[in-house]
Amino acid sequence: MNEKNSEHELNRLRNQIDTIDSQLLSLINQRLEIGQKVGTIKKQTGSQILDRTRERKLIERLFKLNRGPAGKDLLRYVFNVIITATREIQKPKTISFLGPEASYTHVAALTHFKHSGKFVEQPNLYEIFREVEKNQSHFGVVPVENSIEGAVNHTLDLFADFDLNICAEHYEPVSHDLLSITGEAEDVQKIYSHPQALAQCKTWIKKKFAHAEIFETTSTSKAALLASDDKTIAAIAGKQAAHLYELQSIESKIEDYSGNITRFLVIGKEMPEPTGQDKTSIMFATSHVPGALFKALEPVNRAQLNMLKLESRPTRHHNWSYYFFLDIEGHKLDKRVADTIEEIKQYSLSLKILGSYPVFAKEAHEA
Incomplete structure (x- = not known):
């Protein structure tokens, strides 16, 4: 096949892809419109928006219908996104x-x-x-x-x-990149980022940009926004910020230690039902007397519950008074967990249950 014929064939195939994409767009919107109608009926009848059994059967049916080349992982990902979007359009969040x-x-x-x-x-x-x-x-x-x-x-x-x-x-x-308009290290006079990101890259900054002034921002993307308007400013941020704010990477993976992970919490007014793989977070305050914290934590040991995290913060109401943040394995509706929390409360000046929620599992989340 000569070059002219190859170009013609390539254009023909690309036109077919464009046509299919248009059809997919139309079908996705059609599916969402039907989903809205289903949501209206569910609201009228008082039915739950979330129907895991129906969603699981839908995916299993598609697996049986599939003749390839799409694999199961691709089908699961694509249709989970569509199913989630349909669910959200029934009850947008x-x-x-x-x-x-x-x-x-x-x-x-x-x-x-x-x-x-x-x-x-x-x-x-x-x-x-x-x-x-x-x-x-x-x-x-x-x-x-x-x-x-x-x-x-x-x-x-x-x-x-x-x-x-x-x-x-x-x-x-x-993972952090150093980003700027030009992507040239010699243009950098100031480095902006969130305090956590700056701390995670402090050794690298000292080694490579000891001359630069360092400024804290409320977020890494705020730093990228500032950098997009001044070629003397570099931002420590992620690759997504580079794309959004049209910045160039001076250097990638500049964090001092690999395996850097941030834990995020989803806050709201809902309380998830037990899944069998849950954790419960509480905060409590104890008297400022010897042994107070030991006594408050002793019920956790007696119940043989796994303590996943313990953090302290000043209450800001009294000097040398602290809140303790405790994560333990299990759901607050589990009797062993509920009884343990009641015991901790007896040794506390105040106690608040912050939530019981599923333990994060990367594989389950991707599925």
């Missing part, structure tokens, strides 16, 4: 995240909710909590700890101020 767009929190929110819902950026963590409390958003996604730098203290502090539940958790791998 609004999700608040720490903006601007392309922040790690935004990426975590998109991944957790499979790009379905209305995603609303907020300028700070307080506004995320506030929007959910006021029912302006169904859910909020907030960072709570990093595998290298530890707890995000401001998130923990806000749980003391708002009466919201933890509905889910999400773990997102984090």
